[in-house]
Amino acid sequence: MRFPFALISSSVSFGLNSSSRLTSRHLYPLSSKSQRSTLTTFFNWQPPMATAEESLRRALADKQSAVEAQGNAVRALKAAKASKPEIDAAIEALNGLKLEKSSIEKQLQAAVSGNDGDAALSREAFRQAAVNTLERRLFYIPSFKIYRGVAGLYDYGPPGCAVKSNVLAFWRQHFVLEENMLEVDCPCVTPEVVLRASGHVDKFTDLMVKDEKTGTCYRADHLLKDFCNEKLQKDLSVSAEKAAELKHVLATLDDLSAEELGAKIKEYGITAPDTKNPLSDPYPFNLMFQTSIGPSGLSPGYMRPETAQGIFVNFKDLYYYNGNKLPFAAAQIGQAFRNEISPRQGLLRVREFTLAEIEHFVDPEDKSHPKYSEVVNLEFLMFPREEQMSGQSAKRTRLGDAVSKGTVNNETLGYFIGRVYLFLTCLGIDKDRLRFRQHLANEMAHYAADCWDAEIECSYGWIECVGIADRSAYDLRAHTEKSGVPLVAAEKFLEPREVEKLAIAPVKKELGLAFKGNQKKVVEALEAMSEKEALEMKAALESKGEVEFYVCTLGKNVPIKKNMVSISKEIKKEHQRVFTPSVIEPSFGIGRIIYCLFEHSFYTRPSKAGDEQLNVFRFPPLVAPIKCTVFPLVQNQQYEHVAKVISKSLTAAGISHKIDITGTSIGKRYARTDELGVPFAITVDSTKDVTIRERDSKLQVRVDVEEAASVVKSVTDGHRTWEDVWANYPHHTSGSADD
Numbered sequence: 001m002r003f004p005f006a007l008i009s010s011s012v013s014f015g016l017n018s019s020s021r022l023t024s025r026h027l028y029p030l031s032s033k034s035q036r037s038t039l040t041t042f043f044n045w046q047p048p049m050a051t052a053e054e055s056l057r058r059a060l061a062d063k064q065s066a067v068e069a070q071g072n073a074v075r076a077l078k079a080a081k082a083s084k085p086e087i088d089a090a091i092e093a094l095n096g097l098k099l100e101k102s103s104i105e106k107q108l109q110a111a112v113s114g115n116d117g118d119a120a121l122s123r124e125a126f127r128q129a130a131v132n133t134l135e136r137r138l139f140y141i142p143s144f145k146i147y148r149g150v151a152g153l154y155d156y157g158p159p160g161c162a163v164k165s166n167v168l169a170f171w172r173q174h175f176v177l178e179e180n181m182l183e184v185d186c187p188c189v190t191p192e193v194v195l196r197a198s199g200h201v202d203k204f205t206d207l208m209v210k211d212e213k214t215g216t217c218y219r220a221d222h223l224l225k226d227f228c229n230e231k232l233q234k235d236l237s238v239s240a241e242k243a244a245e246l247k248h249v250l251a252t253l254d255d256l257s258a259e260e261l262g263a264k265i266k267e268y269g270i271t272a273p274d275t276k277n278p279l280s281d282p283y284p285f286n287l288m289f290q291t292s293i294g295p296s297g298l299s300p301g302y303m304r305p306e307t308a309q310g311i312f313v314n315f316k317d318l319y320y321y322n323g324n325k326l327p328f329a330a331a332q333i334g335q336a337f338r339n340e341i342s343p344r345q346g347l348l349r350v351r352e353f354t355l356a357e358i359e360h361f362v363d364p365e366d367k368s369h370p371k372y373s374e375v376v377n378l379e380f381l382m383f384p385r386e387e388q389m390s391g392q393s394a395k396r397t398r399l400g401d402a403v404s405k406g407t408v409n410n411e412t413l414g415y416f417i418g419r420v421y422l423f424l425t426c427l428g429i430d431k432d433r434l435r436f437r438q439h440l441a442n443e444m445a446h447y448a449a450d451c452w453d454a455e456i457e458c459s460y461g462w463i464e465c466v467g468i469a470d471r472s473a474y475d476l477r478a479h480t481e482k483s484g485v486p487l488v489a490a491e492k493f494l495e496p497r498e499v500e501k502l503a504i505a506p507v508k509k510e511l512g513l514a515f516k517g518n519q520k521k522v523v524e525a526l527e528a529m530s531e532k533e534a535l536e537m538k539a540a541l542e543s544k545g546e547v548e549f550y551v552c553t554l555g556k557n558v559p560i561k562k563n564m565v566s567i568s569k570e571i572k573k574e575h576q577r578v579f580t581p582s583v584i585e586p587s588f589g590i591g592r593i594i595y596c597l598f599e600h601s602f603y604t605r606p607s608k609a610g611d612e613q614l615n616v617f618r619f620p621p622l623v624a625p626i627k628c629t630v631f632p633l634v635q636n637q638q639y640e641h642v643a644k645v646i647s648k649s650l651t652a653a654g655i656s657h658k659i660d661i662t663g664t665s666i667g668k669r670y671a672r673t674d675e676l677g678v679p680f681a682i683t684v685d686s687t688k689d690v691t692i693r694e695r696d697s698k699l700q701v702r703v704d705v706e707e708a709a710s711v712v713k714s715v716t717d718g719h720r721t722w723e724d725v726w727a728n729y730p731h732h733t734s735g736s737a738d739d
């Protein structure tokens with residue numbers, strides 16, 4: 001039995017499992033699995049091995065029984081008018097038992113909230129402080145706010161736009177430029193046929209329930225998950241067996257069919273959270289926004305739920321553009337639309353978001369990568385499937401070891417995992433709160449060779465921000481089949497190769513006589529036989545002289561005689577090998593990365609007077625929305641003139657900056673810009689030289705006016721470090737930078 005403890009504990013301790021129930025990455029397997037799975041598989045589970053929490057639950061239940069028994073004993077003694085010392089002794093024993101029970105309750109409370117009862121509270125408080133600052137300073141705001149907003153839609157304000165554009169610029173530099181990727185930009189409106197071929201029209205669904213009276217919609221798995229988490233965390237009277245069952249439900253949530261989810265919702269008596277009204281049975285809701293293309297309404301379309309399909313349908317032209325050579329990668333940045341049933345968690349689950357996707361096309365027989373050696377020695381937290389199943393936690397692992405042991409399926413997948421690690425950590429994601437988690441078998445598409453998610457820990461738990469999947473040849477095959485255009489690559493041989501090939505030659509004259517108007521369909525079906533089918537037919541024809549053959553386009557069996565088809569093995573000379581390339585796909589949720597970056601960068605520190613907490617974002621210069629501020633220390637024409645000269649030089653150097661000539665105190669001006677994460681401030685306090693202050697250390701150096709812009713440019717461009725500047729320029733010592 002599979003019992004992924006690690007997953008369970010993360011959803012219990014954080015009250016959230018970040019993965020979407022049915023995303024495009026596991027579009028096919030889940031739906032086919034939910035069709036396959038039965039109630040029997042779900043209910044035939046065994047309780048897992050005892051954990052500390054379970055022992056505590058058992059101990060608590062035992063102690064509760066002991067308290068009740070002792071209570072009865074006291075009552076019986078009183079009723080029997082026993083002697084006072086006898087009754088007192090029994091009461092003392094009862095009080096002792098109650099104390100022991102309360103001690104177990106405390107231990108259990110600590111165990112269910114991750115041994116860290118206050119952590120959940122401080123996570124909430126931290127998030128509140130960060131989100132308040134982000135919304136107040138217009139990093140992002142609920143869209144259409146004056147009309148009370150729409151759930152799951154957000155606007156980026158000026159600093160948010162700047163951060164997003166910096167993240168995307170770095171993404172282009174780190175991936176598109178570095179790997180010579182072919183960038184494309186395809187429409188968001190997509191004709192139905194494309195998304196039917198990809199499987200989205202039929203399978204891109206989440207299970208939904210409705211409040212039977214008000215019609216309000218909820219995601220069925222979210223309601224069940226919230227119920228289980230709440231019971232586990234808040235109801236200490238839940239028995240060890242029941243707790244194990246609830247945890248099992250949490251662990252298998254993604255596997256439950258509509259019927260199983262409905263049965264659990266009924267069994268647990270779950271009602272609509274807002275009204276407590278009864279709920280409908282779960283049913284699939286397609287997450288795509290439907291539209292029609294053109295005024296006739298006859299051409300159905302959808303807003304794309306991912307950007308990848310635009311790349312797949314262009315494969316033939318891109319391959320030609322690349323000189324008919326593999327491997328190559330195409331990339332696309334663009335909006336994706338998913339009509340999430342109940343969006344929550346701010347920017348983490350929204351209805352329109354920016355995706356940056358790479359489709360790296362590679363020969364399935366050679367998944368090596370020329371630049372693999374550049375990432376092989378990177379070490380970071382990896383969480384392979386086996387370690388999740390056996391209840392271990394993510395471990396620091398050398399990427400090369402994970403690839404050579406086969407934990408990561410191939411070098412190219414490993415290469416991209418390494419590049420994603422470098423990308424995220426350069427942006428400012430804390431490497432200790434970043435892990436690469438391998439998909440469990442039940443999360444992965446049947447055709448996928450291997451999948452890893454870059455998960456970032458934030459106040460909501462571990463969040464999938466980048467999916468890195470080896471999708472084999474699935475997507476190109478699906479579009480080849482539907483469009484009739486072969487999306488294939490060819491390897492030209494230096495010398496022609498002799499290969500044994502099966503030749504199926506239908507005898508059209510005989511087939512025509514036998515099947516008349518249906519001849520063409522029978523011929524096509526014979527030619528489409530797999531090698532195995534053809535060899536079986538050959539053997540049957542040789543032994544029996546006639547076989548029944550199913551022609552799906554006719555929908556029936558037809559008799560095939562020996563004289564109607566010749567099946568033989570021939571030696572042929574081949575000049576090339578034609579194959580469908582495999583696709584390795586890193587898919588980046590830009591909004592999720594940015595939100596996690598906001599949380600990882602946010603901190604507070606006391607003001608100089610110690611009377612308030614000031615907010616700071618420690619963005620690295622690479623992503624900071626504004627790189628530098630320029631302040632005249634006091635309102636004075638000469639200083640203002642110097643400030644304007646420096647501002648001009650910064651503009652010429654392409655450094656985004658803000659000039660503040662208001663008379664506000666310098667400390668307040670610093671606090672305002674720290675809240676925007678501006679890394680450097682130039683304060684003009686003389687006409688010859690100025691101070692440059694670094695945001696986090698608050699250290700200041702003195703630099704000539706003429707040099708100020710170039711010093712700031714060199715640190716923001718990453719050509720030198722602040723430590724280097726600090727070591728090479730005179731220090732400004734007149735009190736604290738905030739004075």
Ligand code: AMP
Pocket residue numbers: 020023024025306338340347348349350351353355464465466467587588589590591592
């Ligand atoms: P998927 O195609 O479902 O694997 O999603 C690709 C990436 O898009 C994920 O790794 C997430 O970072 C991001 N993502 C998926 N759904 C949402 C959503 N509703 N809101 C924001 N980001 C999302």
